[in-house]
Amino acid sequence: MLPLLATLAIAASLLLLDKMLTLFDFVAAEGGPVSVVWRMLANLIPEYLSLGIPIGLLLGILLAFRKLATSSELDIFRAVGMSYLRLLRVPFLLAIALATVN
Secondary structure (H helix, E strand, O other): OOOHHHHHHHHHHHHHHHHHHHHHHHHHHHHOOHHHHHHHHHHHHHHHHHHHHHHHHHHHHHHHHHHHOOOOHHHHHHHHOOOHHOOOOOHHHHHHHHHHOO
16 A cells, blocks of 8 residues: 555656646736645646556555565465465455546
8 A cells, every 4th residue: 555655646746746837837927826826736636646546556566566576475375376366356456446436
């Protein structure tokens, strides 16, 4: 969950920073209040989360399995007869939950 949340926060903040510059330039040129920028950015957060959730889920699963592989725990799981389908049961359920949220 930690890599998922970290990737989600980083992706959303990078996308918001990119749009923030454009919005500040627009508001400065038009002479409007700065509070409009914050409201517009708040309205963009659901769209950016819908982009960041799949990326965060993929990186979270990849990093978790990389950690298992580098510490040889994945080899032990496979040696005792656990299939990849069994190991991926929880990530599949998490992916289904996040797909419904998305």
